[in-house]
Amino acid sequence: MGRCRNYESGRFMKNIQEILGEIITNALQQLNVDIDKYKIILERPKQENHGDWSVNIAMQLASVLKKAPRQIAEEIKNNIPFDSGLIEKIEIAGPGFINFYLGWDYFREALGAIIQQKQNYGQTDWGKNEKLQIEFVSANPTGPLNVVSARAATIGDIMVNLYNAVGFKADRENYLNDCGRQVRLLGESVSSHYMAIFNRNEEFPEEGYHGEYVKEIARDIADEHGNKFIELEKKVRTQKLADIALKEMIRLQKEIMDLYRVNFQTWFPESNVRDTNKHLEVLDLLKQRGYTFEQDGATWFQSSKFGDEKDRVLLTQENEPTYFLVDIAYHQTKYERGYKKMFDIWGPDHHGYVPRMKAALQALGYPQDSFDVEIVQQVNLLRGGEAVKMSKRAGQIIEMKEVIDEVGVDAARFFFVNRKSSSHLDFDIDLAKKETDENPVYYVQYAHARICNIIKFAGEQGIIPDDQVDLNLLVKDEEKQLIKKLLQYPDVISGAAQSWEPHRLTTYLQELAATFHRFYHFHRVVSEDKSLSKARLTLTKATKIVLANGFKILGISAPENM
């Protein structure tokens, strides 16, 4: 790993958590505690006066050792060797917490490490290069993308970035439902409008697509191809028009994803599965394994054996494969393509579908935890404090593109990811558009722009940090606060990835921005004192690195000035 090379000589090169863990383990051994039975959990207290790291082992041991937790804590403390550079002091507090206060030597060295690691700061190798895939959006290409797709696109894209940051080889995939009933309906809808342009009456399909975009496509086709389809047999015409319409819808989807900075490695077409009869192979496999049965002329899968509430149809009475069967086969291709771990992001209306898909993959013999579904909850758009009414049936939806165009990609991404994906999201369009302090996107970006300006100003004053920088000049409380905040970043990244909670990153970046703004307010970076200026400039640069690294994962820009 080249990225740490310059720091191997450092005294505190090892993860601070590991060091403290060892120290405590040693102390426990001295006390004849069977350490294998306990996990030493180190946590960062949320309160400043509880130190930098805290351990609760004394409370866990209280009932076993039949001693007061504070007394146990005291004994542990007495068995810890002191190194005032690393650990400034150790305190017993509350019901029996042991609190560690780290020393300036540690903070200064850690700050240096951030500067050295630059864009790699925050990355870990937890994933061991394992191939992982997240499938998201996967919206029917029969209409424009809606805001739930936008939210899913944001979360999926950022989660892939997070997984890559923690050492996985993560890919983005979009499943294209380019066949079946929905596509036929699209063709029929377009055909009806198309015929109308040439004054022919053709019935509009009962469950057809009503949006304005359908008319537009019909008009475009008429402009480009003239009336050459009108004499064709209806079935043939419908198919040809469906084909053209589908290509156009997919082109539009790709255009939007491009604009939104989501780069799918693969757009996997459903037709690929059907053309190669993958679904029939899977059907045979399930039959061989004895998980199917015939009833009422249909073929069923015993998903109830794997926790689903009832069994599901694979082949209909008409011997047609269900969407489910094709979907199973599609998911099997993911395993065949080498993915060890995969996630799907689905909308709230599909959550009832989760148990059967998990059941199917288990029935095929894949590990239970290799596949998970994350449900992204609905989005309420607010305008002027009022919810915007949307009705798909009437063709009245707010499109993803409208939102992006209106609020901008940065703000959209930030807002869509800025809360737990399992919670409903109120998206306040007015707020996202505001270029004021009410808008958290500008708040975090402003910190970055401000830093760039300071660095520029320092350069003009001839202050450029070099190897001679003396970090011992950093002594102020606000400086320490800022370093401590910077040091949380790697944990935020791995925590957000592991718990599938990307909103932790936006929360953190807002805290970091606040901590920096506070530091900036109380202390001048560039002053008469050149040595001090250099030291503070180093701290400022480290902040810029962390902000920029975070923005990169979020897929938002890091403005040089605002």
Next chain:
RNA sequence: GCGCCCGUAGCUCAAUUGGAUAGAGCAACGGCCUUCUAAGCCGUAGGUUCCGCGUUCGAGUCGCGGCGGGCGUACCA
């Protein structure tokens, strides 16, 4: 009916996976710019974490039972 998600300050949300005195932003009120970006900072006020019981040293967090909101419960996709 059954299943899944959600319920925290007036509003939008956090809370290190069970930790200590539940925190931010907005909205309200009061301060801070001849000095590196005031899109900033400091301060005041705001709470029965929907209700009840349980698990234990310790619960916003876990379990059970309610209440309220959303979604699902197809040989549709």
